[in-house]
Amino acid sequence: MKIAVYGATGYTAGLVIEELVRRGAEHVPVGRDLSGLRPAFRETAADLRTASLDDPARLAAAFHGCDAVINCVAPFVLHGEPVVRAALAAGVHYVDVTGEQYFIKRVFDVFGEDARRAGVTVMPAATDDGFCGDLLASAVAEQALGGADPAGRTGVIEELTMAHRLVSGGPSRGTMRSALANRDMFASGGLGYADGRWRTGGPARRTHVAFPGDEKPSPVVKFGAPEVIMIPRHVPVRHVEGVTDAALIAALASVTPELVENTPPGPDEERRRAARFTLLAEAVTGDGRRTRGVLEGSDMYGTTAVTAVEAVHRILADTPAAGVRTPGECFPAAAVLDSLAPHGVRWAVE
Ligand SMILES: NC(=O)c1ccc[n+]([C@@H]2O[C@H](COP(=O)([O-])OP(=O)(O)OC[C@H]3O[C@@H](n4cnc5c(N)ncnc54)[C@H](OP(=O)(O)O)[C@@H]3O)[C@@H](O)[C@H]2O)c1
Structure with missing residues (x-):
């Protein structure tokens, strides 16, 4: 290619x-x-x-x-x-x-x-969180609603929460520049999906999330996560929102031009490898059943390079229908997420 x-x-x-x-x-x-x-x-x-x-x-x-x-x-x-x-x-x-x-x-x-x-x-958004989060949501929907083929699923997920936790190795200057240009979006919590409409503002529906390994649930706030835009395109769902801890939102919402200029081009290899990310996808169906997907990885920038190239490779190999598409819409979620294991990505649906 x-x-x-x-x-x-x-x-x-x-x-x-x-x-x-x-x-x-x-x-x-x-x-x-x-x-x-x-x-x-x-x-x-x-x-x-x-x-x-x-x-x-x-x-x-x-x-x-x-x-x-x-x-x-x-x-x-x-x-x-x-x-x-x-x-x-x-x-x-x-x-x-x-x-x-x-x-x-x-x-x-x-x-x-x-x-x-x-x-x-x-x-768009073939990144560590956009690509992996959309595929994780697809795997959770498959478990919650049954059927590997999105077109053949019956039922609707009432609420799907995408929770992000980062242990950053330091942002790149381009990430800081993007945060600055999107400061208001991050400060407001970004877009959430509710009954076929996009909503900004208002608090998150979920106030606490139990991340893997924690003794008790942690407080979270609304977060403009990329996969929130993609999930409703292929998962039958009434509400989708992203959440994360308040400290990340405060950091994204307070970027200034001076901070951008003082940020190095990107983290060095040691800092990249020390960085960690966790994605949780929690679905609740109308009968109150909960299905939870967990994905953990490291080195967000290195993983993004892998997922972007994997997206191109799969598009060329699988030739999905032309159009603007999401990974979860085009690719088999479990097989693609499993293929990221050599790059340190682990995942499971509970
Ligand atoms: N998980 C995620 O969400 C994730 C992960 C990784 C990266 N990203 C995103 O990836 C983007 C890139 O980040 P980065 O740190 O790699 O940025 P970067 O090092 O600053 O690189 C930005 C690139 O854009 C080019 N550019 C900027 N303005 C331009 C213009 N007006 N015309 C033509 N080219 C222009 C620059 O070219 P010059 O050298 O000529 O200025 C440079 O090649 C950011 O938006 C970041 O948020 C997101």
Whole structure:
């Protein structure tokens, strides 16, 4: 496979390119100008391509001959959309590493028909939490409602809560830039789903969550988690919300331009490997039955590189229906989550 990486000079893009190389895939670094690209790729014989975001024709041309593009810009709410449009114009599949709810929702709202017409799959938020969280929710729905085929399920989940816990190894500068551009979203708790509508504001329905290994439930607050936007597309559910601990929301909601500038490009390898994440998906059906999925991993940036490349690989291998799609909608949840075990991802549905 030959994969273009837009924003190739960035921290996450570097890890994505390492993962593409590890899997024997050809990569095409694309960035806004050669002054950044050349020093970053001095050691490789890579086919470097340049295109700024305000030149749609050149941007689409930069993706010609590739099977897919992985978009690694930051922030996505400001710079993500031209890359989606260019992928559609070039007729190549599109995957990204965003964690920004409003951007994800916009991609689903705006590009579905264009993607179907172009015959390509667009999959935003193929990250450690977006990709794994959506697949975990799919596995939980399968257990709660029965049937591996989402189309064949009967019944509805009353409430699905996605709880996140992070032990951060330090954010990248691009993550901080994205947090700054989405500060109000994070401060308000982001979007939740209720009876077919998107809601902002208001407290979380769940106030406490029992994370694995804890003696007692911990207090949580509403969190604009990426997979909240994706789950209602393939899981029959009345309410979906993300929650996390108040300290993470306080950190995301208080990012300033000075903090962004003082953040290093990204955590070094030791700090990356010390980082941990836990995702919980808790479903309650109308009869009060509870089903709980737990997923644990480490190194959020390294895992995101793996999940983004895995998403592209699966799109090319499984050829899901064209359109804007989620991982849980397209891929067998258990098999894909199991395939992440060599990268330290463990999961179970209880
Ligand atoms: N789980 C998650 O949610 C998760 C995990 C990993 C990453 N991410 C997200 O991934 C994104 C990238 O993070 P990062 O730390 O890798 O960022 P980064 O190191 O700052 O890289 C950003 C890239 O975007 C490019 N860029 C920025 N503005 C541009 C513009 N106007 N035109 C063209 N290119 C532009 C930069 O190019 P120049 O070098 O030319 O400036 C750079 O290549 C962030 O949004 C982050 O939140 C999310």
